[in-house]
Amino acid sequence: MAARIGLTGGIGSGKSTVLGMLQALGAAAIDADAISRATTAAGGAAIAAIREKFGPDFVTADGALDRGRMRERAYAHPEARRELEQIIHPLVGEEIARQVDAALAAGARCIVFDIPLLVESGRWRHQLDRVLVVDCEPETQVARVSARSGLAPDEVRAIIAAQAPRALRLAAADLVICNEGLTLEALRNEVEQAARTFGL
The missing domain is CATH 3.40.50.300 (P-loop containing nucleotide triphosphate hydrolases)
Structure with a gap:
């Protein structure tokens, strides 16, 4: 193991x-930060849920999380950070599990x-x-x-x-x-x- x-x-x-x-x-290295960033990058796995939860204003023209706007929202409404984490964390967990399985399969x-x-x-x-x-x-x-x-x-x-x-x-x-x-x-x-x- x-x-x-x-x-x-x-x-x-x-x-x-x-x-x-x-x-x-x-x-084998698994970069949790990079995986998390990828979910909110252009076309990332979290974008559709972010658009649905927070509205289209929180997604940039190229389809990424508008980090500046989200920072302002989280500063004014602390629960927004938790709501964002509830979207991102399960996706990060799934991708980490996938990478762990791949690393184990590779020996x-x-x-x-x-x-x-x-x-x-x-x-x-x-x-x-x-x-x-x-x-x-x-x-x-x-x-x-x-x-x-x-x-x-x-x-x-x-x-x-x-x-x-x-x-x-x-x-x-x-x-x-x-x-x-x-x-x-x-x-x-x-x-x-x-x-x-x-x-x-």
Whole structure:
């Protein structure tokens, strides 16, 4: 039976790099965020239900969710976010199940679920064998994201503040990779050690 690993980490922690290394070692990766975005992209599986529930104004001319308008609606009417989630979550669940079946059919020994809101969303933990958290100091996150995206440090701090608190992520972890001051090679060694415990 393939090990099911939940991977999470704050912005700038190096989570995507770690995921790529795990894939290189043979893990199948399932990107919950990308699946969720696809449901509300042009022609996505959620669009018809969004149009029906919220009206045509919430769908752009090219057939995608109007994110700006939905953000305004959710800000003014908090229940709108829940209504949107009730449309999207079942579709995401179905697609994840389909990708898991495909990975198992292909003989994957380890499936890594890249879940940004793993800690915030209580519904994930029971579906996973272990949770792997990629961690680093907040100031390291700020420096990395500022360098990568050109955002001002205060903007990056605001993004970090909106994510799950670091202590909460660490408390949920079965395994932590501390990506602080590591070379890429040293990080790869850490990932390889973790991967061995996942059956890779």
